[in-house]
Amino acid sequence: MAVGKSIIRKEAWDKVTGRAKYTNDFKEPGMLHASLVTSPYAHARILSLEARRALAAPGVHAVVVGEGLPLTGEDMRDRPPIAVDKVRYYGEVVAVVVADTLAQAEQAARLVRVVYEPLPAVGSPREALKKGAPLLHEHLDRYEKNKTTHPEPGTNVAHRTKIRKGNIEQGFAESDVIVETSVSFAPSDHIAMETRCATAEIWPDGTIHISASSQSPFMIKKLLHAYFGEETGKVIVHTPLVGGAYGGKAPVQLELLAYLASKAVGGRKVSVWNSREHDMVTSPVHIGLEATVKIGATKDGLFKAMEILFLFDGGAYSDKAIDVSRAAAVDCTGPYHVENVFCDSLCVYTNRPYATPFRSFGHCEQAFAIERAIDELAQELQLDPWEVRRKNAIHPGHTTPTQVRLTKSNVGNMPACLDRLRELMHWDEWQRVEVDAYTVRAKGIGAGWKTSTIDTDASSGVILTFNSDGSVNVISGVVEIGTGTKTVLAQIVAERLKMDVDQVHVKMDIDTQTTPEHWKTVASRGTFMAGRAALAAADDAIRQLKDIAACVLRASPDDLEVGFGRVFLRDDPAIFLPIKDIAYGYKFPNGNAIGGQVIGHGHYILRRLTPLDPKTGAGKPGPEWGVCAEGVEIEFNRRDYTYRIVKAYAVIDAGKVLNPKAALGQAMGAMSMGLSFASREGFLFDKEQRVLNPQLRTYRPIRFGEHPEYIVEFVETPQIDAPYGARGIGEHGLIAMPAALANALSLAAGVPLNKLPLVPELIWRTQKGDSYGSV
Amino acid sequence: MVPFDFAYYRPQSITEATALFAALERDGKRPLYYGGGTEIITLSRLNLVRTAAVIDIKAIPECRALDVGHDSLVLGAALSLAELEEANPFPLLTKAAREVADRTARNQITLGGNICGQIFYRETALPLFVAEADAIIAGPYGIRQCRFLDLFHQQLQLGRGEFVVQFKVDRAAATLPHFHRKRRKQGEVGYPLVTIVALKKDGTVRVALSGVCPFPFRSAEVEAHVNDRSRPVGERIQAAVDAFPRPILHDIEGSADYRLFVAAQLLEDMLGELGDRETV
Amino acid sequence: MEETTKRELVLSINGERRSIVARQSETLLFVLRDGLGLTGAKPGCLNGDCGACTVLVDGTPIKSCMMLAIETVDKDITTIEGLDDAPIQHAFVRHFAFQCGYCTPGFIMNAHALIERRPNADEATIQEWLESNICRCTSYQEIEAAVKEVLEAKKAKPTDP
């Protein structure tokens, strides 16, 4: 019925007519506006802050500074919401100016005088780990943290995840070759087209009303409680449509500023809206990485051991970067069976913008390292890189790096993805051809997998209410960030209730007071968790409908079916009641009534997840592993080092495709993001670690016409637990793209390209043998 | 978003504009002539421009002129780059204009604004350099016409209160064989790594570049090397590159040595395309 | 704030005359959104780089974050709210040419102008126009399909002069 069809997203017409509203589209008279005063230094002591002139400027109501505020951070509380004493990254907030209009706030922000004493800035994880490197957090030992965070006081290590599986020495001893590869890339950004925005208002009754462009409206409630002691019941968060997120809107930052600003002006409504520049550097960014991978293998390419060091550039504050570094460790080997694994994944402090999940949550980063190493190994052994991957592909019966045994249900079909990719790409026909004196065509591939390392007690709830015409409303805490998840929920509900999906309405906005919680709209978990909750809610509604109908039809509920807008007798569908006649209870002809409004509810909580053992990493971090195989075909000019991405391929195990066109869109969008990241994105820093390109003028993502042809196919290996078997697909398109592009270009140019972004100058320099640093 | 306030004026004539400027200047308003306004607006937001008054020149008929005369083309400074592309009176200018910013932005960016703005690439100056165009300039003392190149030293040397009304291009020059190429760090939209424009007249190549230095330039010394047919192409190019003015840009778009590498290749492409590779 | 720089502007928007008091230095984008409640045009960068704020002025797409509202007096402004069932809107829906929808109003306005102004647009022209807008969600392939479909349909059914 509804599942498996390309149902058009429910909010489609709102979006093509300009009716769709995002946080910053809601304005009301009397609302105040904030402007952020940010640090021009990456590391400096704040000697003084003088706000008198700003306060005297026209329209200004308050200048909020950092003194006396609690430290914040989801895993470890290391970040003041507004810097005090010290700034640790370029763009860090030092004051918030609140005024009648945005123009006034911005004018006044320029009048805040801050005197800084610059300190030496730490520019990369390796630099940060050097002996004698300046320490970002002198009091790392004193920070409040959760049980799974392991900082190393006296160093710049915010957290270390250790994976110890098998016996690494033995693995290398059994290897014929050992290849070591190092890769790196600087932090970059999500650049959602909608910059982050939050408003806050505190009502006389003490309720705090927040509106936020956020993937985590429910987390905002919890954190306002954790940080400021506000009662969670008094915090009401509203999230309308979100204009792109990709992980970047999972952390809670501007919401805290809006709350503090509102408090400073007697509870009036204040809007904090990021400029593009602030959105890029002041708010959390896509993590950077320096990694070394050592693979030991037999002559015929069988992996025996992997030793991996991930040094994640978490930036100035750990926040969600710790989680990202852990997620990469959990799946550190890539989708391959490796018996002996030794991995240290560090979340390192540097004087750079602080990091947060980026679509694929540590996996495109991890895959770039592993998949480059595999290509180098294949080259060393003179083996076909596809063969090497195929030979080592993970499958049921194997164990993951954290020693979870894989089953047919909890892992997708990696060999099938690789096989199909090989066919689609005509891999065997050629991998590198010289078209003319300068033009080379080349192909590169990579594979990926991912589990979602989310909180072990994360849950999701769904409520279904009926309308008097028999149609249904779906109310879920999943935020509509563009993934179309709410439409898929409608499909799931329609399928279960056997009704037309047009009769299933979706409440798009979130209001935490009336919407059941969905932990966070991250990690491709919307369809799985909210989908399960939706099924449970549908079953609940079905039970209620049957109960009412059973009375009226004088039949056992067991003999009834719900579908096609009716409740009917299974063995005689001619005997039925329209749902619309019982959705609000049933009124007999004589006026007697039974039942009441049918309200279905359901929830889902992930089961049997466990934290990782701090010594070995053993543990069950996520419910299932989705897999993918991806490839890129490029045309490279050996004279001028320019290239064109001609085709991009992905084969993804979707479990079950619930909405084909939407799934395709998710996959292609993710691929585009991966190619853009790999080919042209990344922050450029000067020696003092100031970001030089915090604008779309100079930080240029892929544009129309620069896109390759996308070829995407899905394999369907159902995950038994998931709604209709569907696996998460929102991120997989991205995972192997950077690696595949680098592999293709390395083959074309004949030199290993292990840094991103892959701009022509990088290739030129690598071929010349120069190092390529920041300018 | 312009955080501060300014007053907006839209004079209908040149004399009205210059008189307004003088009056506003006397009042301490530090007025700016306003073409497409794209740079004034975007740099105001970043606190890189500040003024209390802008004088929009788009309603001045001369600034909007686009005349293809018998001997010369007249190009109003307030024509948008897109208008110039569409009318295509000067194909080399069309090519240079077409690579500036993006199409929608070019519906607003004016020729005068691109050349007189702070953003130093000023790519549409290049075709005007090699075509040896004249600039018609209005100011407090009236209107003057001068060779554009003579007045351009890293940027157009305008007196206080002056603005460019038009450019005049020799019609014959506009139809000469030419070459244009823009190379970016990556992709098809964005600032140049190197933009090169060349035109061949009477067997001599004229060449101008943007993106190499923090200003666009045409240099007699560089051209002398480029045209020195007594030497092999490789040497000509190397000598030309060595003669580039300094400093060579070394920034987020690319390093100095990479820019020189790209510039040398583009010079080679240019000589190849203009049929000027042989040594005599 | 010096009230003296505010002025009453009468703008012609989506076929209606709307009067508004605004600072002379206010951009069209802010006047549309905050002054007139037309929030379809989106701020994405306020720097001319992303195209989310694209609207039509006398049928020409412009980035409303870098045009003053006062410049548009006596001109016809069309925003996404003024499109009435345009073929490109249908094509965007059919081809799943958006996800979060934030870039969509700008993209649609630009594509609509392209279709109206250049019904015979070739590949190069399509790219030249549409590279003015950034979409972070889609792969652009969906947008390309939508735009080409409308152009093809238009070619197949030329309107009488």
Ligand SMILES: Cc1cc2nc3c(=O)[nH]c(=O)nc-3n(C[C@H](O)[C@H](O)[C@H](O)COP(=O)(O)OP(=O)(O)OC[C@H]3O[C@@H](n4cnc5c(N)ncnc54)[C@H](O)[C@@H]3O)c2cc1C
């Ligand atoms: C998105 C974007 C991308 C860009 N990309 C490029 C690029 O790739 N290559 C490139 O070369 N440039 C690029 N630029 C720079 C652009 O060409 C300049 O910013 C130019 O100023 C814009 O023209 P305008 O008419 O809008 O100028 P305005 O904003 O009106 O004016 C800019 C300056 O020039 C002065 N001015 C304007 N007209 C005249 C005149 N007739 N006489 C004297 N002074 C005058 C003004 O007083 C002001 O100081 C880009 C700009 C943007 C916004």
Ligand code: FES
């Ligand atoms: S907001 Fe106008 S171009 Fe980005």
Ligand code: FES
């Ligand atoms: S649909 Fe989200 S940016 Fe285009």
